[in-house]
Amino acid sequence: MLAILIAAIYDGWIFYSRWSSARELEQEHKTAEADRDRKTIEMLGGDQLKILNFYASPPSIRAGAQSLICFGVNSAKNVRIDPPVEELHPAVSRCFQVAPRHDTEYTLTADDGRGHSVKQTLQIRVTH
Numbered sequence: 001m002l003a004i005l006i007a008a009i010y011d012g013w014i015f016y017s018r019w020s021s022a023r024e025l026e027q028e029h030k031t032a033e034a035d036r037d038r039k040t041i042e043m044l045g046g047d048q049l050k051i052l053n054f055y056a057s058p059p060s061i062r063a064g065a066q067s068l069i070c071f072g073v074n075s076a077k078n079v080r081i082d083p084p085v086e087e088l089h090p091a092v093s094r095c096f097q098v099a100p101r102h103d104t105e106y107t108l109t110a111d112d113g114r115g116h117s118v119k120q121t122l123q124i125r126v127t128h
Contacts (some may be wrong), residue, residue: 021028049112051120052092056106060125067124069106070095077113081106102126 052072061067087111103125111117
């Protein structure tokens with residue numbers, strides 16, 4: 001009878017220590033994941049309204065060719081590009097094609113819906 005009691009206590013201790021170790025590992029994983037998430041948000045500008053990037057590739061094209069405009073914004077509620085090219089939504093990374101017929105300056109405007117806005121321009125040159 002004593003041997004059965006000792007075996008039960010031993011088995012209980014094994015299960016408890018494994019559960020405890022698994023719980024500690026899970027907590028360490030959650031802490032590391034939260035730290036990575038925080039660092040990512042900080043790299044993107046935190047909660048600050050910011051244009052992360054705005055560029056054309058290639059920035060110079062021949063007439064009739066296309067260029068890719070790419071943009072990324074942080075903490076924006078609305079974005080637009082003038083002259084209008086297509087309906088846009090805030091994104092950390094988004095690209096779309098344009099085919100201007102002549103040199104064109106594009107202006108990206110992002111706002112946070114609380115009265116703050118940021119702007120950036122780029123130019124695509126068209127050779128004939």
